[in-house]
Amino acid sequence: MIRHTVLFRLRHDAGSEAEAAFLENALALANIPGVTNFAQLRVLDAEDFDYAFSMDFADQVAYDGYNGHPDHTAFVADRWVPEVAAFREIDYTPLG
Amino acid sequence: MIRHTVLFRLRHDAGSEAEAAFLENALALANIPGVTNFAQLRVLDAEDFDYAFSMDFADQVAYDGYNGHPDHTAFVADRWVPEVAAFREIDYTPLG
Numbered sequence: 239m240i241r242h243t244v245l246f247r248l249r250h251d252a253g254s255e256a257e258a259a260f261l262e263n264a265l266a267l268a269n270i271p272g273v274t275n276f277a278q279l280r281v282l283d284a285e286d287f288d289y290a291f292s293m294d295f296a297d298q299v300a301y302d303g304y305n306g307h308p309d310h311t312a313f314v315a316d317r318w319v320p321e322v323a324a325f326r327e328i329d330y331t332p333l334g
Numbered sequence: 335m336i337r338h339t340v341l342f343r344l345r346h347d348a349g350s351e352a353e354a355a356f357l358e359n360a361l362a363l364a365n366i367p368g369v370t371n372f373a374q375l376r377v378l379d380a381e382d383f384d385y386a387f388s389m390d391f392a393d394q395v396a397y398d399g400y401n402g403h404p405d406h407t408a409f410v411a412d413r414w415v416p417e418v419a420a421f422r423e424i425d426y427t428p429l430g
Contacts, residue, residue, distance in 0.1 A: 240378070241375070245424070261429065277428060278428070278429040278430065279337070279426035279427065279428055279429060280426065280427050280428075280429055281424065281425070281426055282336070282425040282426060282427060283425060284424060289429070290426055292426075328341070328377065328380060329377070329378040329379060330375035330376065330377055330378060330386055330388075331375065331376050331378060332373060332374070332375055332376075333357065333374040333375060333376055333385070334374065
């Protein structure tokens with residue numbers, strides 16, 4: 239299992255309609271094949287990031303399928319790149 | 335729910351007995367009251383951290399109870415401080 243997380247900060251003001259629209263739109267990522275346990279999270283007590291998405295993939299093949307899926311690449315091009323001010327991806331795999 | 339994660343890098347060499355002993359010892363954190371979904375994770379493709387622990391708390395009261403629990407404070411004093419070279423805590427709470 240690979241847990242993919244991405245922490246980010248939007249260009250929008252906190253509490254704005256644009257912020258809400260971005261988060262609402264991103265919910266569709268959960269429907270891309272291979273994505274499980276999709277969650278939208280608020281990052282607490284961090285100065286660099288406000289939000290995070292977390293999702294689990296069974297393996298690298300599933301992860302690659304998500305990355306290359308047209309719904310994902312369209313989201314990145316249409317929403318992520320123009321609306322995200324900063325981000326960091328952190329991926330994990332269980333130990334043992 | 336609050337998800338508490340801590341990413342870290344040990345002073346020990348990768349694959350060393352000291353590294354394995356640290357991780358084995360840290361499994362006991364899962365038994366502290368309030369801790370759920372405890373997981374030890376390897377951080378993938380990051381230069382700053384090698385491992386992470388993740389755990390969920392029902393609320394801030396449960397989180398505070400963990401922080402102040404003697405098994406936790408002893409772990410921090412006896413293992414974490416001397417054996418961890420760098421770390422970052424990232425806490426999350428689900429949106430919506």
